[in-house]
Amino acid sequence: MNHLPLIIKREYLTKVKNKSFIVMTILSPLIMIALISVVAYLSQLNNDTVRTITVLDESGFAKGVFENTDKTKYNVLENMSLSDAKVLAKESSSIGLLHIDRVENIQTISNHGKFYSEESPSLSLISDLESKLEKKLTNVMLLENGVDLQMINDSKIRVNIAQESFAGEKTSKIDSVMKLAFGGAAGYLLFMFIIIYGNMIMRSVIEEKTSRIIEVIISSVKPIQLMLGKIIGTSLAGITQFVIWLVIGGILLSVVSIIFGINIQTPQQEMMEKAMANPELSMQVQDLINAFFHLPLANLITAFILFFIGGYLLYSSLYAAIGAAVDNETDTQQFMFPIIMPLILAVYIGFFTVIEDPHGTVSTVFSFIPFTSPVVMLMRIPFGVPIWQQLVSLFILIATFMFTVWFAAKIYRVGILMYGKKPTYKELIKWIKY
Amino acid sequence: MSNLLEVNQVSKNFGDFKALNNVSISVPKGSIFGLLGPNGAGKTTLIRIINQITMPDVGTVHLDGNLLNANHIKDIGYLPEERGLYKSMKVGEQALYLAQLKGLSKTEAKERLKYWFERLEIGDWWNKKIQELSKGMAQKIQFVVTVLHQPKLLIFDEPFSGFDPINANLIKDEILHLRDQGATVIFSTHRMESVEELCDDIALIHKSNKILDGKLVDIKRQYKINTFEVGINSTDKEALKAELSQKFDVSLANFKTLEDELKLNIKLNAGDKPNDLLNFLTSKGDVSHFVELIPSVNDIFIQTVKNN
The missing domain is CATH 3.40.50.300 (P-loop containing nucleotide triphosphate hydrolases)
Structure with a gap:
C-alpha cells in the first residue's frame, strides 16, 4: 500500500497549522522589514545633518580648496592664532579644526596638516580632506612647472573593453555583476533552505521518537516511506513559508517605502530615474536589461530546480538520519558538524573562488563534488557552464542522493527503535548491516 | 482447529x-x-x-x-x-x-x-x-x-x-x-x-x-507435582505429623483458615491416587481442607527460567 500522499499531507498540515510556524511565517518578514526600515531611516538621518569643519590655513596654499556643499560647511578662519581657533571650533558646533601650518613651499606641506577634534573623526572624513588638498596642490604645482592643465584634461582617454564570446555573444561588466547576483542568490537560498528545513525535519523525527508513536506508525508503513513523506511534507511547508514571506515582504516593503518616503528603491529603478537626465547612464540601464536577458535563463531555471531539489534531498535525508539516531536535540551536535561543514565550504567557495574565476580548477572540481555541487554549480551556471558538465554533476548528485537516502533509511529504520544511549559513528556503521 | x-x-x-x-x-x-x-x-x-x-x-x-x-x-x-x-x-x-x-x-x-x-x-x-x-x-x-x-x-x-x-x-x-x-x-x-x-x-x-x-x-x-494442601485436626498434632512424615513426603504449609488445624503439604506416593491419601487422612482425624496444588503460571515461569 502506498501511504506516501497520506503521510505528506499529515506532515504538511501539522507543520502549517503549528502555532509557532504561523507566528514565524507572519512575524519574520515584519521583523525584517522593521529592521531594514530602521536602518534606512537612521542612515538617512545621518545623511541629513550638515556638518561644519573649521579650517585655519596659515600657509595660504589651501585657498579655494574648501567649498561648501549640501552636507559639509567649511568655516575658513583667517588671521587667528591656533589656540584661539581651537577655542572657537570647540564652542561652535563644528566637528573639528583642520590646521595647516605655515610652510615655505608646497612640497613641504605634507607633514604640516593636523586635525583637532573632540572625538576621533571618521576615516572617510580625513581621506576626503586629504584628497581635496592633494588635488588642489598638485594642480598648483603643475601650473608652477609650466604644465597646461587644459591639455591634461583633454588628453584623458577613457577605455571601455567590450566583451564577446567566441560564439559571438556580447557581454559586459554589468553582465558579470548580474551573473554574480543571480548565482549568489540561488546558492545562498539553497543554503538557507537546507539549514532551516533540514533542522525542521530532524526535529520532527525526534518528536516521533520521543513521543514513542514511531512503533505504531512503522507497523503500518515502511520506514523509507515515512522518511520520504516527512522530507517532502516539510519541504512543501517550507516552500509555502518562503512564498508567504516573499509576498508579505514585498507588500510591506512597498507600503513602508510609501509611508515613510524612504528610498528603498531597487538599483534598477534608481538608475532608471537618473538615466532620464543622463544619456550615458541610460546606456547602462540598457546594458542592465540586456544583461538580464543575456543570462542563460532557461538553463538557469532548469538547473536551479534540479540542483535545488537534489541538494535539498541529499542533505535532508542526512538530517532525518541524524534525527533517527539520537533521542533528543542536544545529542545532535556531534553529527551536525560534518553536515554543516561542506555546506559552509560550498558557500565560501561560491562567494570567493567562483567570483574570482568561475571556470578555475577549484570551482570546477567543487561543482562536481555532490555535497558542494548544488551551491557551487548554481553560482557557476550564470557564467555559462557546458551542458555536459551540468549533466555529469547532476548525475553524480542524483547517484549520491540515492545512496544517502538508502544510507539514511538504514540508519532511520534501526535508529527509530533505539532508545537510551547516544550512538557513536561506529555503531551507526554497524546499524547498516542489521 | x-x-x-x-x-x-x-x-x-x-x-x-x-x-x-x-x-x-x-x-x-x-x-x-x-x-x-x-x-x-x-x-x-x-x-x-x-x-x-x-x-x-x-x-x-x-x-x-x-x-x-x-x-x-x-x-x-x-x-x-x-x-x-x-x-x-x-x-x-x-x-x-x-x-x-x-x-x-x-x-x-x-x-x-x-x-x-x-x-x-x-x-x-x-x-x-x-x-x-x-x-x-x-x-x-x-x-x-x-x-x-x-x-x-x-x-x-x-x-x-x-x-x-x-x-x-x-x-x-x-x-x-x-x-x-x-x-x-x-x-x-x-x-x-x-x-x-x-x-x-x-x-x-x-x-x-x-x-x-x-x-x-x-x-x-506436565508441571503437576502431585502434592496436596491439607488441613487436619487431631488431639495430638505432633504425633500425627510424625506419623504422616513416616509415610509421605511432608512439609509445613501456610494458608489461612478459621480453625487452628495442622497445615501440611503432602506429596502422593508413587502409584497412589488422591483418594488413597484422603481415605488415610480421614482415618486419622477431621479433614477440613484438601486441595491439589496446581502450579501457577508464575511458578512454571520462574522454575523453567531458573532451570535453563
Missing part, C-alpha cells in the same frame, strides 16, 4: 547479539496466545518480525497460510509496549490518520471510530489534544486505534499497564469480546495472573530460545 500464525525456525541477529535463535510458535485461530519471557528475552523482536518492522535473518512467518507480505499489514493490529501518540495532534484527527494508514477509507474510519468512542464513553475527547489527556486516557485511544481496522491478528504488548483496575477490566472484557468475534490475540505480559485468566496457549522465550510452549492446561498437567 487450524493455526492463524505459524512462525517457523526464525533467527535474528543484531551484530554479534543473537536476539532470536531458531524460534517456532504456532498460534491457533481464535485463541488467546500468551507470549512470555523475562525482560530482554527476545519477545519484542519476535513481535516486530511478525509486524514486518524487522526482517528475520532466517526462518519464515506464515499468516493464515500465506507467507508474510505487505498485504498483511491491514490484518494485524499492534499495541506496542512503548506506545505513544502525536502529542499536539487532536484525538480524532490522529485516530483517523492512523486508521487510514491501516488501509481504512476516511468515511469508514470515521464511522467505526464513532462506534468505539461511544462504546468506551470517550466521545467528547474527539477535539482534544493528546497532551491534554491523562496517560490512561491516551491508552484507551491507542487501544481503539489498534483494533479499529478489525484485524485478524491482534498483538498486545503489556496492554494493561497504565490502566486503573476498572479500565484494565474494561479492556480485558473488550479483548475477550474481540476473541469471541473471531480475532486471534497474541498477548505479551509480565502479569501472570492475567495470563492465567486469559490465555489458552503460551510460549516461553528465554535468552533468545523458546523453552516451553503448548496449551496452558497441558503445561500445567
Whole structure:
C-alpha cells in the first residue's frame, strides 16, 4: 500500500497549522522589514545633518580648496592664532579644526596638516580632506612647472573593453555583476533552505521518537516511506513559508517605502530615474536589461530546480538520519558538524573562488563534488557552464542522493527503535548491516 | 482447529547479539496466545518480525497460510509496549490518520471510530489534544486505534499497564469480546495472573530460545507435582505429623483458615491416587481442607527460567 500522499499531507498540515510556524511565517518578514526600515531611516538621518569643519590655513596654499556643499560647511578662519581657533571650533558646533601650518613651499606641506577634534573623526572624513588638498596642490604645482592643465584634461582617454564570446555573444561588466547576483542568490537560498528545513525535519523525527508513536506508525508503513513523506511534507511547508514571506515582504516593503518616503528603491529603478537626465547612464540601464536577458535563463531555471531539489534531498535525508539516531536535540551536535561543514565550504567557495574565476580548477572540481555541487554549480551556471558538465554533476548528485537516502533509511529504520544511549559513528556503521 | 500464525525456525541477529535463535510458535485461530519471557528475552523482536518492522535473518512467518507480505499489514493490529501518540495532534484527527494508514477509507474510519468512542464513553475527547489527556486516557485511544481496522491478528504488548483496575477490566472484557468475534490475540505480559485468566496457549522465550510452549492446561498437567494442601485436626498434632512424615513426603504449609488445624503439604506416593491419601487422612482425624496444588503460571515461569 502506498501511504506516501497520506503521510505528506499529515506532515504538511501539522507543520502549517503549528502555532509557532504561523507566528514565524507572519512575524519574520515584519521583523525584517522593521529592521531594514530602521536602518534606512537612521542612515538617512545621518545623511541629513550638515556638518561644519573649521579650517585655519596659515600657509595660504589651501585657498579655494574648501567649498561648501549640501552636507559639509567649511568655516575658513583667517588671521587667528591656533589656540584661539581651537577655542572657537570647540564652542561652535563644528566637528573639528583642520590646521595647516605655515610652510615655505608646497612640497613641504605634507607633514604640516593636523586635525583637532573632540572625538576621533571618521576615516572617510580625513581621506576626503586629504584628497581635496592633494588635488588642489598638485594642480598648483603643475601650473608652477609650466604644465597646461587644459591639455591634461583633454588628453584623458577613457577605455571601455567590450566583451564577446567566441560564439559571438556580447557581454559586459554589468553582465558579470548580474551573473554574480543571480548565482549568489540561488546558492545562498539553497543554503538557507537546507539549514532551516533540514533542522525542521530532524526535529520532527525526534518528536516521533520521543513521543514513542514511531512503533505504531512503522507497523503500518515502511520506514523509507515515512522518511520520504516527512522530507517532502516539510519541504512543501517550507516552500509555502518562503512564498508567504516573499509576498508579505514585498507588500510591506512597498507600503513602508510609501509611508515613510524612504528610498528603498531597487538599483534598477534608481538608475532608471537618473538615466532620464543622463544619456550615458541610460546606456547602462540598457546594458542592465540586456544583461538580464543575456543570462542563460532557461538553463538557469532548469538547473536551479534540479540542483535545488537534489541538494535539498541529499542533505535532508542526512538530517532525518541524524534525527533517527539520537533521542533528543542536544545529542545532535556531534553529527551536525560534518553536515554543516561542506555546506559552509560550498558557500565560501561560491562567494570567493567562483567570483574570482568561475571556470578555475577549484570551482570546477567543487561543482562536481555532490555535497558542494548544488551551491557551487548554481553560482557557476550564470557564467555559462557546458551542458555536459551540468549533466555529469547532476548525475553524480542524483547517484549520491540515492545512496544517502538508502544510507539514511538504514540508519532511520534501526535508529527509530533505539532508545537510551547516544550512538557513536561506529555503531551507526554497524546499524547498516542489521 | 487450524493455526492463524505459524512462525517457523526464525533467527535474528543484531551484530554479534543473537536476539532470536531458531524460534517456532504456532498460534491457533481464535485463541488467546500468551507470549512470555523475562525482560530482554527476545519477545519484542519476535513481535516486530511478525509486524514486518524487522526482517528475520532466517526462518519464515506464515499468516493464515500465506507467507508474510505487505498485504498483511491491514490484518494485524499492534499495541506496542512503548506506545505513544502525536502529542499536539487532536484525538480524532490522529485516530483517523492512523486508521487510514491501516488501509481504512476516511468515511469508514470515521464511522467505526464513532462506534468505539461511544462504546468506551470517550466521545467528547474527539477535539482534544493528546497532551491534554491523562496517560490512561491516551491508552484507551491507542487501544481503539489498534483494533479499529478489525484485524485478524491482534498483538498486545503489556496492554494493561497504565490502566486503573476498572479500565484494565474494561479492556480485558473488550479483548475477550474481540476473541469471541473471531480475532486471534497474541498477548505479551509480565502479569501472570492475567495470563492465567486469559490465555489458552503460551510460549516461553528465554535468552533468545523458546523453552516451553503448548496449551496452558497441558503445561500445567506436565508441571503437576502431585502434592496436596491439607488441613487436619487431631488431639495430638505432633504425633500425627510424625506419623504422616513416616509415610509421605511432608512439609509445613501456610494458608489461612478459621480453625487452628495442622497445615501440611503432602506429596502422593508413587502409584497412589488422591483418594488413597484422603481415605488415610480421614482415618486419622477431621479433614477440613484438601486441595491439589496446581502450579501457577508464575511458578512454571520462574522454575523453567531458573532451570535453563
